[in-house]
Amino acid sequence: MTVMEQRGAYRPSPPPAWQPRTDPAPLLPDPEPYRVLGTPAAAQADPELLRRLYVQLVRGRRYNTQATALTKQGRLAVYPSSTGQEACEVAAALALQERDWLFPSYRDTLAVVARGVDPVEALTLLRGDWHTGYDPYAHRVAPLSTPLATQLPHAVGLAHAARLKGDDVVALALVGDGGTSEGDFHEALNFAAVQQAPVVFLVQNNGFAISVPLAKQTAAPSLAHKAVGYGMPGRLVDGNDAAAVHQVLTEAVRHARAGGGPTLVEAVTYRIDAHTNADDATRYRADAEVEAWRGHDPVHLLERELTERGLIDEAGIAAVREDAETMAARLRERMHEDPALDPMDLFAHVYAEPTPQLREQQDLLRAELEAEAEQEAAR
Template structure:
């Protein structure tokens, strides 16, 4: 029963208590790499943790390499997720093959973690087309640059899946700034009313370009916003991949079981600038960044795993080598100027170009042929 009839919503709850997030973000491994007991939450199994660690190494390397490619002029722009890699990795690892990911422009590392070719994933930021991968084949929506609009598409994909009777879950990712947009509200409300299987995953990295969280909201936390829609909210340490796997994994399982959407807020921090075009010194003190470097998601995971003998120097070398090879592939794939074909500008506006678009394409063809003749 995905759409109900009459004056009573069977999914509506009068019990607000279970919709509220925990007072403190869920943490399972502290910044020093020590396990922390947390009521109602379980440490993921060692295999999942080791897998996440390997993905973290790759994601960090991907961010570093992409930043370098911007400096070399081979990418137009790169909004880095440096320091947010635990969020990037965990939101993908909890998905099944048939599930969908709806990423933003800052989630390229998540797209790569999902298995999309890194060069294809960077098509948008390189500037040779808007989106370089096949959304249907990869189950990854095109990266959203307008804020929060894609959350509604995520609801639509999930709703269509339920109407057809398949058990697809959709991971809809946004940042703290996007929670101020009207479409964030509409998406959570629609998802709740129709009980669609969407996990709304907010990476609260404290900044929307230059504007701090305090200017976005006066709510106790972003996760508290769920209660207004009848959606359970949860807060999680966004630099603790173990806690993220647990919280997001549970949310995905619930959604798949037909229990509806969930809102998850990860507390993290944008360690680097918004993009290479940004200057954070204009709006925040560098001293604010320093404590967050000590909460790095990778070092804490490494300490934990090494301390338990789950990985050793050989494994760390192996994962490092895999990440290096991914970076080498990025350098090779993004080395040459892309060949952009002007005909594509006209080819994908409609399924069939209109007579007017055919005329306009002919104008360009004529201009080019005269240029060549010169």
């Protein structure tokens, strides 16, 4: 008997609180990214879905190149291109039902457009003309989030609230690999898992958080493995395989809607263009690396699958590209129109009830504008 036992201080120890409550094995992602295109699973893919994905991929690629050109023409202040990541963007939008919500990051303009938002309205924030540019409630698309990962707790909150109200709604939140290093990411996953909120997290792992490679952000086997620590399933998918991403996200959304709780999906992809038009990507990555990923281009992968299965021919490909060119021409035309801006809009939609300070600033600006108008009329 120990001294402590002799003194009567001994008490039986309870089971350790840190013991896992569930078997972690079912939560673990596959060792390799899941693929459909170029595998036997492709034969089971819905031809109509593949065509739909292809149309959106081609339009998305053209949208990216056109928006990038608009920055060089001074029509956009900045544009974070998603060239190379179009499969993730399109699949995220198409995996949702109309009643569901999409929570994008700043790079997910293409997903916003694929969800149904007007292409010009989707660029309004990046143009510097408006707080958001589109009505989030009309499209069930949250505002583009420039701060890293702050949209994730919002997505969890909305999904949890919808479930409490009895609404059959799932939230899908997009984030980059850099965003997984933010506290908001961890808080969102923890809250979602504990509350079993109907939310899906899609991490687009494009290899770099601006110029910081993934290896300098995490030592985890994959970002999908982070799901296990929070008690949710982790899925690893080839982010350039549109059919695979769509399948994995559709399954995750269905799982969440059925009450199964959240899922973390890591899509392994690559950002072909620089971080933004203000970034020089040649300073931190080699051209050979970029070219290697061009060989795994999401548009070409799906086009090859459709061609080999006889689901599209040269005329069909030409028609899809022509449609994308028409879209780009219309976007270019509309973006070259100077918008009519009202400076008083700065105070709209900031608070539900304007604060005294905001009203004071509003009155000051109104007085300045009226004085300028009087001076202009007197000339």
